[in-house]
Amino acid sequence: MRLKHLTILALSSLCILTACGNDTTLYTTPAQSNESVSSTEKTSSKDSSSETVPELTSNQSTDTESSKNTDSEKDSSSVAPTAASDATTLDGQTLPVKAQSAVLYNCTEGKVMASKNPDNLVYPGSTAKLLASLVAVDHVSLDTVITVGDELDLVEPGSSLAYIQKGHQLTMKMLLEGLLIPSGNDAAYTVATVTGRTIANDNALPAKDAVDLFVKTMNDYANRIGMKHSTFTNPDGFDNSKQLVTASDMAKLSAEFMKHSELLQITRQFRIDATFVSGQTITWTNTNHLLDPENEYYIPDCIGLKTGSSEYSGYCIISGYEHNGKQYAIVIMNGAREGRWNDSNILYDYMKTLP
Secondary structure, three states: OHHHHHHHHHHHHHHHHHHHOOOOOEOOOOOOOOOOOOOOOOOOOOOOOOOOOOOOOOOEEEOOOOOOOOOOOOOHHHOOOOOOOOEEEOOOOEEOOOOOEEEEEEOOOOEEEEEEOOOOEEOOHHHHHHHHHHHHHHHOOOOOEEEOOHHHHHOOOOOOOOOOOOOOEEEHHHHHHHHHOOOOHHHHHHHHHHHHHHHHOOOOOOHHHHHHHHHHHHHHHHHHOOOOOOEOOOOOOOOOOOOEEOHHHHHHHHHHHOOOHHHHHHHOOOEEEEEOOOOOEEEEEOOOHHHOOOOOOOOOOOOOEEEEEEOOOEEEEEEEEEEOOEEEEEEEEEEOOOHHHHHHHHHHHHHOOOO
16 A cells, blocks of 8 residues: 555656656655644654644643654655755765755855755745745734634644634734744634735635635745745645745745844744733744754754644754854755754754854
């Protein structure tokens, strides 16, 4: 059955490549996990094969991104083919990065300092939420009060959640915290719906139509900042055969994201206690291990940005840094559960040697 599955997936990947052109290569991670969510990984340094879904109560924790797969430890680099075995730096060094695609990007100067397969097509997982948040702050004020509605019906089963519910009232800032810290797909659809209605200047616009307009605006925004090979089909990064990005494009997105101090203020927090406008309280924990002082992969200089994981994206992490007066982004796409953190540390150590 596994061989049959791999064969079918290989054929479907070939079809995607034909549709997308032949100047890039598509990487997938067949059968790496049984996750059907855009981001599903626990924040502790130990992995778990299951997780109890909490209800929203006072000071309730929502550690999301836990894997449902008993084989989730398998390194995706042992499954998908790769055109390069290491990352190559601008000065000719090689670094033992295991993920399928990676980029160390000098955001201040717009320069790639190290890379591995930077222009190959991969699935973004929840790293797509970086773009969603940029579109949101471009159109809606952070202090806008929003009532959560039937857009939650659009959230895919099995999604990572911020545990907002219909009737809850939050500010846009709170929704973005729920989007970027626990990686809530419910927050993503509420952000998309409110922003789409604002763009259309129509508060009665059906949620599905508002989300479609939001996603169109996401693609317009991506094109405007030079993400020439990336396409987005939803606001949360949930797997879709047409939703594909490159590590080099995601580096450009990271540079744009880090221009927004109000968003960096959110992504650099490991844990936050939120009190909604409607009175509910909740604790959100960041899915980024690099921010956790008690985690073996902790990097004190890390200022965010976003994790992602799914069946086809593998395990991703885009992290931001400030070094010698410059901003840097480290993009790890289609990596292994633990390997992505190690890859980030390898590129971080090299970054620290740069003038």
